[in-house]
Amino acid sequence: MSESSFEPIEEKLYWNRYLVDAGRPHIRVRRHLSPSASLRALTKICPANCYSFDDAGQVKVVTDGCLECGTCRVLCEATGEIDWNYPRGGFGILFKFG
Numbered sequence: 001m002s003e004s005s006f007e008p009i010e011e012k013l014y015w016n017r018y019l020v021d022a023g024r025p026h027i028r029v030r031r032h033l034s035p036s037a038s039l040r041a042l043t044k045i046c047p048a049n050c051y052s053f054d055d056a057g058q059v060k061v062v063t064d065g066c067l068e069c070g071t072c073r074v075l076c077e078a079t080g081e082i083d084w085n086y087p088r089g090g091f092g093i094l095f096k097f098g
């Protein structure tokens with residue numbers, strides 16, 4: 001298989017569908033004065049780009065498009081900075097593989 005046959009990740013993610021549970025995000029960032037290195041890292045490693053910094057330098061999460069991969073759950077388990085749950089039934093990611 002040649003390298004050119006690989007689809008970019010953005011094109012693969014395009015096939016997925018996501019049903020937003022408005023007003024009920026399944027992941028929340030707890031209040032923090034300054035984010036730990038683990039929490040800051042989520043702004044770079046979340047594959048769905050759900051984490052970002054707000055104007056005050058705090059980390060925020062928008063769960064629309066979350067792949068439910070659990071990376072943020074594992075990374076911040078020790079710091080306790082996020083609350084992580086699966087979306088309610090019928091909401092969240094619907095994987096399609098083209």
Ligand code: SF4
Nearest residue numbers: 046066067069070072
């Ligand atoms: S579960 Fe994965 S995709 Fe969802 S917010 Fe966490 S790191 Fe991002």
